[in-house]
Amino acid sequence: MRKPIIVLLGPTASGKTEVALSLAKKVNAEIISADSMQVYKYLNLGTAKPSRRIRQTIPHHLIDIKYPDEEFSAGEFQLRAIKAIERIFKKEKLPILIGGTALYIRTITDGICPIPSRNDKVRKHLSQLAKKYGRSYLYKRLGKIDKQACEKIHPNNLKRIIRALEIYSLTKIPFSAWQDRRYSLPYPIITFGLDWERNLVYERIGRRVDEMIKEGLVGEVKRLLTKGYSKRLNSLQGLGYRQAIEFLEGKYDRERMKYLIKRDTRRYAKRQLTWWRKDGRIHWIKMDEGKKAKEVAGEIKNICQRKRFLV
Template sequence: MIPVITGPTATGKTDFVLNLAKEIDLEIINADAYQVYKYMDIGTAKPSLEERKQIKHHLIDILTPDKTYSAGDFFDNAEKLIEEILAKNKKPIIVGGTGLYVETLQKGLFKGPPRNEQIRNEFRNIIKDKGLQYLYEHLKKIDPEYALKISENDSVRIIRALEVYEILKIPFTEAHRIYHKYPKFQYKIYVFYRKRQNLYDRINKRVDTMIKFGWVDEVNNLKNMGYSKDLPSMKAIGYCEIYDYIEGKMDLDETIQKIKKRTRNFAKRQLTWFRHMQNVEWVDVENYDMKDLINKIISDYDCSI
């Protein structure tokens, strides 16, 4: 099995894996949705250049911020990299807190038709005219099985299901059965976590450290390079807030407090995501010292090969 180290932001995943790398010959595959972007280093808590020299990292700095990156891209890239790393007789390890990416590795990927913006815009216009409930009722008629699995307020999934139906003329549920790509590998998923208040304290301190080490300058450079705050890459927490600060819409203290709050709320959402995943092992990192935690992962890895 391939180990996956995941969990909420600021739990200490990167620090742990860098210490683990001193004991076994491994290469890291990044599973963070925003560390793939160049020029976004401080705000994404990207491993430093020095750390990346010590141990090989993959899927970091592979795109400029105006590009898009999806769970499907990650799935394909990660499987290819795992094969390459194993062929070198090294150990791959997945590290990152993007739950969707981790779950995609575990369950596989729907390889159906790509997005069709014309169709999506038609559905968005229907929502404006008749409401989301109208589309949900339509979905219930053509694919009641899938409609029961999702919320009637989940516009993203409703539109995608209807988009696929428009293209393939079959229900989304049936399309999943036909076009699903199953994973090549099995994974041992460790969800690192800490006591809530301790985690929140770490988040708050980390945001302060990011500001101290030049996060505002980083965002200002992105702005001067022409990268709009409306880009998907700028959904990374803190970037839009700092854009607003630079544009005079908030003072710095207000900006920092807003980033801290958003990050704490994000950590809650990450935990909720992982709680809904099956076959994961929860690891309270506060119950281990670094050496014991390293020995635990090494023992599990050796037993699974």
């Protein structure tokens, strides 16, 4: 029997971490984070990063691997995750992939082929062309080399137009062709989702945001800015961080900051659920406030055994 990769997903504040920890103990596993923000050092409270104590109990991978001013892509995630999976299997353990970043998860579950990383020189040249001739010039240029991508990208979305042209410039392969490529992992994969009523998820998000701010999110952001990290970095545009920066700049008061973080996180959770509901491969586990993480982990283990992923 081939050992599986267990994937655990769910919207923000759905209790993934607690369930993954209980499951890891039950099935002798290590955890791989599929969270685009937890890769960054110093971003702790706003990313709900597991504590060092927890990570010493159960080994975690792909956490604190980048500084806030370093680039990180889905392609790099895939390469690092595959290496972590192979290391875990060599230890005779199981990998549990956990997170809420759908694209990262899909690089493993669907084998999306990693697109080449950004090239600042090419981007700068394309940006200069856009300034000189307008974004319509680049859009027409994209239409000549990749009609399929052009149909999906709005003419005003300069960022995506430049990315599509950048990919073609680097590889001579159209952006749409890269999106159609697949890489198949030689391991069985079983995916579970934590299924909450939407109003309960929203309540949990509200409590999490209150706790994050109480524990010192604003202070964490202050320290990042004091270290010299620019507010324009992708890492500091994440949920909670952008709003905290604008609060520190005096754009609104603390209550407005809390409201905006909660609102934007609810919107993000809604998008996550809308995306995952389309995937018929996911085994949804019904959740409520009375259900303990150990109980959910036991349910997941039983399904794995019933479907012969585990003995």
